[in-house]
Each structure stands twice: as C-alpha cells, then as structure tokens.
Amino acid sequence: MIGSQAAAAVVTGPDTSTAVTTDTPGAASCTTLLIADDDEVTRSGLRTLLGMRPGITVVGEAADGIEAVEQARRLRPDVVLMDVRMPRRNGIEATRQLLAGPADPPKVVVITTFENDDYVTAALSAGASGFVLKRLPVPKIAEAVRVVAAGEAILFPAALRRMVTARPLGSAEALPQAALTGREEEVLRLMATGRSNPDIAESCRVSLETVKTHVGNVLTKLGAQNRTHAVVIAYETGLVVPGVTG
Secondary structure (H helix, E strand, O other): OOOOOOOOOOEOOOOOOOOOOOOOHHHHOOEEEEEEOOOHHHHHHHHHHHHOOOOEEEEEEEOOHHHHHHHHHHHOOOEEEEEOOOOOOOHHHHHHHHHOOOOOOOEEEEEEOOOOHHHHHHHHHHOOOEEEEOOOOHHHHHHHHHHHHOOOOOEOHHHHHHHHHHOOOOOOOHHHHHOOOHHHHHHHHHHHOOOOHHHHHHHHOOOHHHHHHHHHHHHHHHOOOOHHHHHHHHHHOOOOOOOOOO
16 A cells, blocks of 8 residues: 555645645755564565655664564664554554653654554654554655654644544643743644744744744643644643634
C-alpha cells in the first residue's frame, strides 16, 4: 500500500492536505531516520523508497518495539518512523519509553494502516510529534519526516477536534494556571490550526525569532511535551473550540 493515493494526513489547516512549512535553518540538511515495522516487506519498501528521497538517510531498521528503542539509542537518528502494531512491545509503548529516556531523544512519527482516533490519542499522549498513514504517497511520508525533524508537528485538526471532544487528555485547568500572555495565547490558537512559525510570524506581524520565543514559552508554561501536545491542551481547555475554525 506504500505509495498509493491517500486521504489527507499532513495538514496545516482544517481538513486540508498541504504539508506544514518549516523554518528551521537546518531543515535542508540530511535527516537521519530509523524505521520500525514488524512487516519485513513494508519495512524494506519504506527503507528503499524513503532512502531515495532528498535530505533523508535511513540509518537502521527495527522489527519490534524493544528493538526500536535499542536501535534508536544506539544510532541516535533524528526521527523514528514507528509502526503501532508490533510484537514484544507496541509502537505506542516504545515511543513512550524512548521519549522518557536520555536527553535529546529523537522525534517520533507514528505510522499505521489504521485511521483510528484511539491511535492518535495514544500517540500524542506518548509524546509523538506526528501521525501518518501507511497509504500516504511516499513523498508525503518523507515530507512528514523532514517537517518533524525541523521542529514542527504533523497535525490532524479534524482528528484532534474529534479526539478532544470525545476524550480530553489532561486537566482543563492547565491553561489558566499557565498564565500565558495575550500574545502567547494568540500564538497557541494559530498553532492549533496547524500554522507554521513563518505563517504565525506573518499573521502576528512579528519576527520569526519572536515567534520561536513565544512557542518555547507556551510549551514551557503548559508543561507540554511538544508542539502537538500544546495543541491538544488548547482544545481541551476551550481556548480553541472543536469544530470552530478561523
């Protein structure tokens, strides 16, 4: 199924299929990638096809969650493309263990065959920076890897809205206690619609460095694991209302 046409999964705004734009200076440099999938054919296909994409070097493979953690800590890739259903330890638990480990862990993009909100919930809760479907065309998966490596997030606004409406991940008091400034709240709202840092800078009419500072402050004040986790908090606290855009 790798490389076939697919529903949108890498998005910047509600229900669109445009990839997030990155702004990190090193985004054009080579991104190292570890692929974890229990299916040898899928794993081999991803390694071959993603390894042919510009700016990506596949440094290793793993056939289960335990091996994924071991290989990631040994090879220190920028990104791990993590399957969900794997033997010995599933991809969600492997993600949680990997990101709770030593400082400067890799970014994780969860990849699965199943378009299931429970997986989105579990992946975000575990600290994953993104979630893509195996049926996406390979260039889209490659772009997701590069986007996450550059410090952005792969967001599913529609899925996030449904997920948070059905089952909040955290305390609704997190935002009031965070004491965000007005500008930081504005930046968080824009992040919640999948806007990249350059887009936010243009919308707020401030410099890119100022946006990065605001984003960093938002993550710190919310105690968010990453940009995606901050967006979940924005929905669950009512700062962004599910189903309402703009």
